[in-house]
Amino acid sequence: MKILVAEDDRLTRQGLIDIFQDEGYETVAAANGKEALARFAEAVPDVVCLDIMMPDISGYDVCREIRRTHDAVPILFISAKSEEIDKVLGLEMGADDYIVKPFGVKEVIARIRAVTRRHARTQKFGEEPFTIGDLEVLPDELRALRDDDVIELSVRDVSILKLLAGNRGKVLDRDTIFNTCWGLDYMPNSRTLDQHISQLRKRIELDPKHPAIITTVHNAGYRYE
Amino acid sequence: MKTAATMIATTLLTALPLVGSAAQVKLDVSLANPVLIAGKKQTTYLKVGLTGFEMEGKSKRTPANIAIVIDRSGSMQGDKIKQAKEAARVAISRLNGNDIVSVVAYDDTVSVLVPATKASDREAILAGIDRIEAGGSTALFAGVSKGAEEVRKFLTRDRVNRVILLSDGLANVGPDTPGALGELGSSLVKEGISVTTLGLGLGFNEDLMSLLAQRSDGNHAFIEHSKDLVKIFNYEFGDVLSVVAQEVLVTINCAEAVRPVKVLGRQADIAGQNVVASINQLYSNQEKYLMLEVEIPEGSVKKPLDVANVKVTYANMSTKTTDTLTSAVAVRFTESEEQVVQKRDKVVLEAAVMQVATERNIMATQLRDEGKVEEAQKLLIFNAGYLQQQAGELESEQLDSYAGDNRDDSMNLDASSWKARRKSMRDVQYKNTTQRSY
C-alpha cells in the first residue's frame, strides 16, 4: 500500500510519514500542490493524504485534478480550519474523510485505516481471510475477529500476521520479518520491530504478558505455533 | 350760386369787429329747387354749406393737439406695425413747436409711450414710437380713453384737438360694441375732441371704427394695404393742420308750414321746427354741408314762402373769436314744370342725390349683413341706375362714378370678397356723409 502525503509543514509531513510507515504503508512525500500532482502521477499511490492550505496549489485543486483521472483513490484531507470542512464536503469533490488540526496519532491512524478499509473493500484486493490462533484475520478489512470482538489492525499488522501464519512453527528472524513487512530500504532497527510486536500483542493477545499467538524465540526471532 | 336764393350773411362781430371778411367761414344756404310747382305739397332739399377760409400763411395755421393711438396687438405684427410707425414718424415731422403730440399704444393694456408734449421734442417722440412692439389683445376703448386723456392735458379751444386711432383689429378688451364706442365719440366731441379712426387691413370692425369717428366728427378711412398707410396718415394730418373753424353749430329754424323731414347723412336733432346739428371742424377751403329734406306746403305763384332761417356759430381759429353767421332761404312757386327744372340748383341736387344714394348704400350694407344678399344686390343695382340717371340729368361725374361704385358693390357681395368690400363701402359712405376731403 502506497500513500501520498502532501503537506507543506515539514515536521507535520515527517510525523505523518512516520505514522503511516509504522502502519505499514509505503509513503511518498510532497511539500506543495505541484509536487503532490507530480508525485501522484509518478507513483500512483493507493491513498492520498492532502493538506488544504498549501502555498501554490490548494488541496482542493489538487483533489479536483486527481479526481479527473482517478475517481476511486481515497483522499484524506487535513485542515486547520473547521470551516473548511464545509467546502470539503460541500464541494463533493469526493474526499473520503478529513482530520482537523490539531490531531492526535490515534485519530490519524483511525482515519487512515477507515479510508484504506473502504478502499480495499471496493477494490477487492482479493486477500483471503486467514486464521492465526483463535483470530480470524480479514486483511481487506484491516481487522481481526475473535468471537464477537473486533480488533483493529494496521496494514503492517496484517502483513506480520500473514507472514507468521504462513510460516507456522518456524522461527522467523528479525531480518526476514523486516524485509517482508517493512521493505528492504527500511533501515533496520531491532527496537522498532520489537516495539511493534509488543504493541500488536497488546491488541491481539488475550494476555500480552504471556503471548499465545506471537511467541518470542530468544536471540532468534518470532514464531507462531 | 347763380340761383336766386337769398343769402344774408350777417356777421355778428361779438369780439373783433375789425377783422376782415377773408377770415370768415362762408355760409351758403340753398334749396335744390328754389322754384316749385304751385298748389302742391312737395319735398325738396335744403343745403347748408360751410366753407373754411384760407389761412394766412403756413405759420399761422391752427396749432394741433394730437394723440396718436396705435394698436400694437398681435395682428399688427410685421409690415403693419412697421408702416404704422413710419406713418407716425412722417406725420410728426410735419408738426412744429406749437403743436402738441402724444403717442399711446395698446394691446390688452395701454401704454402712454409719449405723454402729451411739444412736437419740437422730436427725439423723445420718435424714441417713443420706436418702442412700439406688436403682441397681445386689443383694448381699443382704453387706448382711445388714454389718448383722449393725453389730449385733455392741453385741451384748449384754439387748438385742433384730435385722437388719431390706428387699428387693424376688433376691440376685445373692455367695451367692444359700436354703440359703446359711439357714445365715447359723442362725449368726446362735446369736449372738442375728435377721433379719427384709420382701419388697417381686413380685420377691424368698421362699424365700430366709423361710428366712433362719426360721433366725434373725426375722419374714418379704410386702408387695405399697409403701404398706403403713410399716405392716408399724411392726408389726415393735412386736414388736421388746415382746421379754420371748430365747434360749428348749425341751427335751422324752419318756417311754420315747412316740415323738416330728416337730415341726410349727419347726426342732427330735429325737434319741431328746429333742426340742430354740429360739425366739429371746418378745414381751409373745404366745404362741409348739412342736407335737410324739407316738406314745402302748397304755395301760390304770387307769394314766395320763407322756408327757414339758418344760424351758424363757430369758433374762429384765426381770430380766436366765436362768430355767428345767419342766413335765410325762401322758395318761389310757378305754374311751369319747365321753370322748375330750369331753376333747379344742380350742385345742391347733386349733393342731395349723393346723400340719398349713400343712404341706400348703407341700407344695402345692412341687408347684406342680415344675409339678404339678393335684396342687397337689387338695391345696389337700383341705386346704380338711379345715380346713372341723375348723373345724366345733372351732368355729374361724381354721381356717375358713384354709380360705378354701387355696381361694383353689387358684384362683390359673396362671402369671399364681402369682408373687404364692406370696409370700402363704409369708407365711401363715411366720405360722402362727412364730406371727407380724402
Next chain:
Amino acid sequence: MKRRLVFILGLIVLLPLTVLVGFGIAVARQEKARAQSRYEQVLVGRLSDINSGIAKLVEVHQRELLQILELPTFEPDRIRAQVRTSRLARQLFVIAPTGDLLHPQKGGVLTAEERAFLERTESLWESGESFWIPEEIAATSKKRAIKGRKRVIRANDSGWHTWFWGEGLRLIFWVRRPTGHIVGAEVERAAMMSDVIAQLPVADYTRTPLPKGRIVLVDAQSRPLYQWGAFQPAKGTLPTVAQNLPAPFTAWSLHYFVPANGIGAALGRSAIFNIVTGLSALALSLIALATYFYRESSRDMHEASRRVTFVNQVSHELKTPLTNIRMYAELLEQRISEEDKRCRSYIDVLVAETQRLSRLITNVLTFATQRRGNLKLHPKTACVDSVIANVIASFDPALRAMGIEVVLEGKADRPVALDVDALEQILGNIISNVEKYATQATTLRLHREQHAGTTVVTVSDDGPGVPAAQRDTIFRPFVRLSNKLTDGVSGTGIGLTISRRLAMLHGGTLSLVPTASGATFKLTLKTPEANA
C-alpha cells in the same frame, strides 16, 4: 450589528429632524398665511387707493353734473343746448313736483335722441317706483303718496340711480330743486368709463410697490374693462384680492392678480428662509453628530473585528505547531519503553497540555466564528458514548492525577446524527472546568440517557459547586468565577458560553442544575436517530 447601528443613528438624525421639519412646515405655513394676509392687505390697500381716486373722480363728475343740471329754465331748447355742450350728459330730464315728466314730454315735440331716451327709460317711468325718493320714505309714505301725492321734499337732495338697458349699466344723476322739481341727467356712461380708465395707471406703470401684478377693472359680468400691470394671469385664475368700485359703479370691481410665487416671495421669503436655514443647520449638525458616532463606533467595531481576525489567524497559526507537538509527543510515547514511568508521565503531561491548548484554541475560534455569525454544525452519524469515551480518555491522565474517579452511568450508544466536534467541545469545556475548579472533588459522574431523538448527558462533580449568585452569569461571555478558587487558574471565560451556544445550535440546552452540593451540568442535545 453594523446595520443596527446605522439604523439607530439614522433614527437619531431623522426623528428630531422629522419633528422639527413638521414644526418648521407648520410655522412656515403659518408665516406664509400671515405673510399672505399682510400681502393681501397691501394689495387691498392699493385697490383702496385706486378706489378713493375713483371716488374723487365721481365727486368731480357729480360737481360737473350739478353744474349741468343748474338749468335756468326748463325750456326744451335750453335743455337741448345744455345737452349739446355737456360731455357727461347724454340726455337731461325734468320731473315736476307732481311726479310727472316735464321734459322730455311724452307726445311733445321731441328730437330723435329724446324719443330714444324715453324708450330707454320707459321702465323707469312705468314701474311707478320713484327712484328719487329714498326707500324708507317711499315705504312709509306709500299710502299718502297714492292719496294726496304729497311727498317729503328735501331741497338739494341728489343721488345716483342705475338701471340696465341694452348694452349694460346706465346711470342717472338727479338733483331736487327747492321747487320740488327733479332735474336729472342720463350720464354718458362711456364718458365716465373713459374718465375712469383715463385716471387709472397705464400698462407700464412703475410706481407700484410690488414687482409684478395685474389689476383688472371688470364689469358686473367679470369682463375686463381695463387692465394694467406687467403680470399676465392665466385664464380662469381667481384674483388674489378684489374690491368693488364706489357708487355709482358698484357693479364694477377691481381684481388684483399677482403671481402665485410672488405672494410668498414678497414678504414671507425671509421667514421661510430663516426656518429652512435653521432646519438645515440642525440637520447638518445632527448628521455630523451621527456621522461622528458612526465613525467612532464603526472604528471600534472595525478594531474589534480586526482583533477577532487577528486572534483567528494566530489561533490557526498555532494549530500547526500544536499538531506537531502533540503528534511527536505521541510518537515519542510509542517509542518509550513501558518501564520508563517517569518519562511516560512527562509525555502524558505534554499530550494533556496540548489537548488543553487545543480546546482553548477551539473555543476562541468558535467564539470568533459565532461573533461573525458563521457558526454551523456538521452532524454525521456517530455514537454519543464513543465520543464521551474519547473525551474521558483525553482527560484521563489529568483526572487520575487529581484523584478524581470517573463514573459512567446509563448509556447512549445508538447511532445518531451528531456533531462530534461540538459534543467533544462541550464536554471538554465542562470537564475542564471540573479540572480547573473542582480540585477537591473525588468523583466525576456522567449520566447518559437517550430516547426519542434526544440525548441527555448530566455531568456532576462533588466539588465546591457554583455560588448561587453566579449561577445566572456563568454562561455569559468573559465571566469567570471571581473568588479565591479561581485565583491562579487561567481561562478565557468563554468555554461555557460557547458550549451553551453549541448545545442550542444542536437543538438542545446546557444548564446548571441546582444541587445541594457540587456542580451539575445538564446537556440536552437533539440527536435524531440515524436511519440504517
